[in-house]
Amino acid sequence: MSSLQEMKIATDGQNRPKTPIYLDYQATTPTDPRVVEAMLPYFTTHFGNPHSRNHSYGWEAEQAVEKARAQVASIIGADEKEIIFTSGATESNNLALKGVAHFYKGRKNHLITVVTEHKCVLDSCRHLELEGFEITYLPVQQNGLIDLEKLKAAIRPDTCIVSVMAVNNEIGVIQPLAEIGKICRERKVYFHTDAAQAVGKIPLNVDEMNIDMMSISGHKIYGPKGIGALYVRRKPRVRLEALIHGGGQERGMRSGTLPTPLCVGLGEACAIAQREMGAEAERLKGLRDRFYKKIKEQLPEVYLNGDLDSRIPGNLNLSFAYVEGEGLMMGIKDLAVSSGSACTSASLEPSYVLRALGVEEELAHTSLRVGLGRFTTEQDVDYAVEHIVQAVQRLRAMSPLWEMAQEGIDIKSIQWAEH
Amino acid sequence: MSNAIYMDANATTPPSAAALAALEAAARVTGNPSSVHGFGRAARGVVDRARVQVAQLVGAKAENVIFVAGGTEANNLALASRGARPLIVSGIEHESVLKPAQAAGARIVRIRRNGQVDLDDLAAALREAGRPAFVSIMLANNETGVIQPVREAAKLVHAAGGLLHCDASQTPGRIALDMSALGADFLSMSAHKMGGVLGVGALVLKNDLAIAPMLIGGGQERYRRAGTENVPAIAAFGAAAEEARTLAHASRLAALRDRLEARLAELGIEALGKDAPRLPNTACVAVAGKSSETLVMALDLAGYAISAGSACSSGKVKPSPVALAMGYGEEIAKSSIRISLGWWNNEAEIDGLVARLADMTGRKVHTLPGMQPAA
Numbered sequence: 001m002s003s004l005q006e007m008k009i010a011t012d013g014q015n016r017p018k019t020p021i022y023l024d025y026q027a028t029t030p031t032d033p034r035v036v037e038a039m040l041p042y043f044t045t046h047f048g049n050p051h052s053r054n055h056s057y058g059w060e061a062e063q064a065v066e067k068a069r070a071q072v073a074s075i076i077g078a079d080e081k082e083i084i085f086t087s088g089a090t091e092s093n094n095l096a097l098k099g100v101a102h103f104y105k106g107r108k109n110h111l112i113t114v115v116t117e118h119k120c121v122l123d124s125c126r127h128l129e130l131e132g133f134e135i136t137y138l139p140v141q142q143n144g145l146i147d148l149e150k151l152k153a154a155i156r157p158d159t160c161i162v163s164v165m166a167v168n169n170e171i172g173v174i175q176p177l178a179e180i181g182k183i184c185r186e187r188k189v190y191f192h193t194d195a196a197q198a199v200g201k202i203p204l205n206v207d208e209m210n211i212d213m214m215s216i217s218g219h220k221i222y223g224p225k226g227i228g229a230l231y232v233r234r235k236p237r238v239r240l241e242a243l244i245h246g247g248g249q250e251r252g253m254r255s256g257t258l259p260t261p262l263c264v265g266l267g268e269a270c271a272i273a274q275r276e277m278g279a280e281a282e283r284l285k286g287l288r289d290r291f292y293k294k295i296k297e298q299l300p301e302v303y304l305n306g307d308l309d310s311r312i313p314g315n316l317n318l319s320f321a322y323v324e325g326e327g328l329m330m331g332i333k334d335l336a337v338s339s340g341s342a343c344t345s346a347s348l349e350p351s352y353v354l355r356a357l358g359v360e361e362e363l364a365h366t367s368l369r370v371g372l373g374r375f376t377t378e379q380d381v382d383y384a385v386e387h388i389v390q391a392v393q394r395l396r397a398m399s400p401l402w403e404m405a406q407e408g409i410d411i412k413s414i415q416w417a418e419h
Numbered sequence: 420m421s422n423a424i425y426m427d428a429n430a431t432t433p434p435s436a437a438a439l440a441a442l443e444a445a446a447r448v449t450g451n452p453s454s455v456h457g458f459g460r461a462a463r464g465v466v467d468r469a470r471v472q473v474a475q476l477v478g479a480k481a482e483n484v485i486f487v488a489g490g491t492e493a494n495n496l497a498l499a500s501r502g503a504r505p506l507i508v509s510g511i512e513h514e515s516v517l518k519p520a521q522a523a524g525a526r527i528v529r530i531r532r533n534g535q536v537d538l539d540d541l542a543a544a545l546r547e548a549g550r551p552a553f554v555s556i557m558l559a560n561n562e563t564g565v566i567q568p569v570r571e572a573a574k575l576v577h578a579a580g581g582l583l584h585c586d587a588s589q590t591p592g593r594i595a596l597d598m599s600a601l602g603a604d605f606l607s608m609s610a611h612k613m614g615g616v617l618g619v620g621a622l623v624l625k626n627d628l629a630i631a632p633m634l635i636g637g638g639q640e641r642y643r644r645a646g647t648e649n650v651p652a653i654a655a656f657g658a659a660a661e662e663a664r665t666l667a668h669a670s671r672l673a674a675l676r677d678r679l680e681a682r683l684a685e686l687g688i689e690a691l692g693k694d695a696p697r698l699p700n701t702a703c704v705a706v707a708g709k710s711s712e713t714l715v716m717a718l719d720l721a722g723y724a725i726s727a728g729s730a731c732s733s734g735k736v737k738p739s740p741v742a743l744a745m746g747y748g749e750e751i752a753k754s755s756i757r758i759s760l761g762w763w764n765n766e767a768e769i770d771g772l773v774a775r776l777a778d779m780t781g782r783k784v785h786t787l788p789g790m791q792p793a794a
Contacts, residue, residue, distance in 0.1 A: 020456065020457055020458070022449060022458055024451070024454060024456065024458065024459075027450075027451040027453070027454045027459070028449065028450060028451040028454075028647065029449075030449040031446060031449075036446060043433075043434055043439060043442065043616060044433065044434070044439070045421075046421070047431065047432075047433040047434070048421070048427075048430075048431065048724075049427075049430040049431035049611075051430075052427060052430045052431075052724075052726060054712075054715040054716065054719060054724075054725070054726050054727060055421075055423060055427065055715070055719045055724035055725070055726070056421040056423055056719065056724065057421050057423065057425060057427070057724050058430075058724075060421055087487075087488035087492070087618070087634075087646060087649070088646045088647060088649075089646075090634055090636055090637055090645045090646035090647070091488070091634050091646060093636070094633070094634050094635065094636070094645075118636065119636040119637050119638075119645075120634070120635065120636025120637055120645055120646075121636065122636065123635040123636035123637075123645070124635060124636060127635060219451075219647060224446075224649075224651070225647055225648065225649045225650055225651065225652075226488065226618045226619065226649025226651075226652050227618065243495075243633055243634075244491060244492055244495050244515075244633070245495060245515065245518040245519045245522065246491040246494070246495070246513070246514045246515030246516075246518050246519075247491065247514045247515065248514070248518075255491050255495075255514070255515060255518070256488060256489045256490075256491035256492060256515070257431065257489060257490075257491070257609075257611065257617060258617070259488075259489075259611075259616070259617035259618030259652075260617060261616065261617065261618075262617065262618045262649075262652075336450075336454070336456040336457060336458045336459075337456070338454055338455070338456065
């Protein structure tokens with residue numbers, strides 16, 4: 001059982017939830033107890049190496065892995081033969097981009113991606129640039145979505161692959177996958193999407209959306225850490241060069257002993273998400289809207305980053321004007337929220353995603369990413385809103401800038417003395 | 420559900436009780452170790468603690484432990500970090516070393532009849548290279564259990580200005596493991612071969628050597644291996660490492676293995692590499708006139724899970740590349756089976772296996788003093 005469930009039990013019959021409240025579902029999610037249940041026997045009784053072909057321990061493990069593979073395939077409308085297990089979405093993204101680029105090197109040396117992609121996509125692209133590939137980094141509009149005309153214009157005869165994330169990890173916006181897929185298919189370039197934040201949150205279908213490769217993460221969808229998958233289309237076939245070589249597992253595309261319990265966990269997480277996605281999305285949208293409405297009712301000068309409509313239900317990204325970012329985080333210590341992606345959260349740099357939307361530096365510094373998920377309750381939301389409102393009001397009461405703004409002075413028109 | 424007697428520890432081991440307990444405790448910690456809030460810091464704490472435990476097992480500094488997805492990735496990452504150095508590997512390395520080495524046109528060092536790498540040939544290879552090389556020699560072979568003269572190899576490699584990588588996947592908990600004593604600059608480990616769980620391993624560096632990362636984006640593991648840390652599996656790895664340091668099972672395993680080999684010798688079945696120092700748990704034996712495939716299948720039906728070689732290549736009917744590298748002919752190489760024991764095995768199981776093998780080979784089992792009746 002995860003600590004979150006224990007917390008829920010601890011709060012039964014009480015008026016307020018036990019703190020801190022976890023509101024960082026885009027960083028990681030607790031493993032669903034049903035997933036843990038499914039995994040446990042494969043740590044203990046069925047512990048075999050799934051590649052041992054000479055005894056029943058191996059066969060049992062292999063069977064479990066193949067069942068999981070089918071479960072992963074099912075949630076995205078793929079064939080199980082198109083699923084490669086990896087150690088996580090970071091590996092999937094590295095494998096997809098470097099793997100395809102290396103395979104087609106010399107023939108097709110151009111890749112297209114987006115400035116708001118996850119670090120591991122951007123870093124893979126930078127790495128490929130050093131190897132001589134050319135990368136086009138598409139900008140995003142103010143709402144966080146790409147401009148399809150700009151995508152069309154960027155595609156060249158030597159373009160190999162377009163990589164656009166399905167859902168942004170910071171602002172939760174959903175890119176127009178079907179439209180992107182259609183353009184890519186027409187122009188005969190591969191379409192890869194990092195769907196780490198999308199699987200189980202929104203309906204995805206690789207055929208309907210013309211997706212050729214898709215990265216999937218376990219721990220973002222209530223599955224275990226240390227496991228992910230890469231969907232690789234077989235018809236028309238996408239060819240790629242492996243990153244990790246050895247025993248030739250996963251059709252030679254990814255060597256290494258498959259971690260049976262983790263594969264089972266990812267499979268179960270997908271199966272649960274596939275069954276419950278509709279109801280869960282509706283519930284989370286209710287909570288999200290409640291959160292946003294209550295904040296707006298009580299606080300002026302709050303800005304939502306990213307499109308509200310084309311957005312997963314479990315995400316809000318808000319900037320609070322006239323407060324100082326660090327002070328805000330200190331003021332809401334009872335809430336586990338983040339100011340950006342977990343991978344870059346230790347850095348004091350403002351989020352590159354928000355900067356790409358054109359959010360001013362001051363506002364980017366005071367943004368909060370609120371991630372709601374399967375175990376978030378209405379009580380959690382109300383408590384969080386109350387604390388954020390209090391903290392913002394307190395900080396603003398101490399802020400001379402806020403005072404001036406209240407008096408109608410346009411801060412931007414002030415000529416600051418140089419020190 | 421399988422109730423066969425498991426004697427394939429070199430393919431994978433079940434997690435130890437301590438590893439399972441650590442796994443379950445860590446699974447309760449919700450949080451991404453990169454997150455700065457309390458949930459994240461708690462997860463970070465779990466990873467940091469395990470990093471110290473793994474470092475202590477091999478006598479390294481904690482900051483030089485890089486957690487990866489397993490032994491295969493660790494080996495790949497080591498080889499990828501060789502820079503412009505020419506690559507030299509032994510002929511009995513695991514496929515996760517051999518495959519990238521072959522692709523890179525590496526010089527393959529010969530193996531002696533006893534299963535150990537030929538140090539004269541290594542010295543020749545280092546001379547041929549003409550410049551500092553990157554050498555990869557495993558600590559103990561996965562099929563024969565033969566312990567390689569890594570310390571001596573390291574001296575040769577270092578004298579030539581090179582770096583030594585050592586795949587130690589099969590050794591934790593079975594023999595003592597100290598990076599400085601071995602002289603290894605890089606050391607690979609796999610958690611699921613030592614009582615940890617699948618899905619995690621480590622590449623350990625002797626010093627703060629430069630690494631050419633394979634997975635990038637996110638800055639985890641000090642920019643040497645990106646991706647959210649596999650927190651529960653890492654916790655289990657740490658617990659298993661702490662247990663492995665004690666070598667608590669090593670002498671009992673050696674006694675079981677010696678009993679097995681003594682009784683098989685009476686049947687005329689000899690172990691490969693028995694004249695070399697070996698892991699205490701591994702017996703690789705050739706049963707003349709029987710194909711290894713037939714034997715492992717028959718033994719599975721009889722309730723004994725063993726293998727015909729490494730798990731990665733098992734199932735394919737081909738002679739053992741390790742036996743071939745030792746200079747054995749096809750007949751021996753096609754009839755060798757690997758029995759690898761773990762802490763869960765006992766004498767009665769050994770005797771039962773010997774009796775089954777005697778039945779299959781039509782040979783008579785002699786009764787040893789103190790022997791349990793064969794099951």
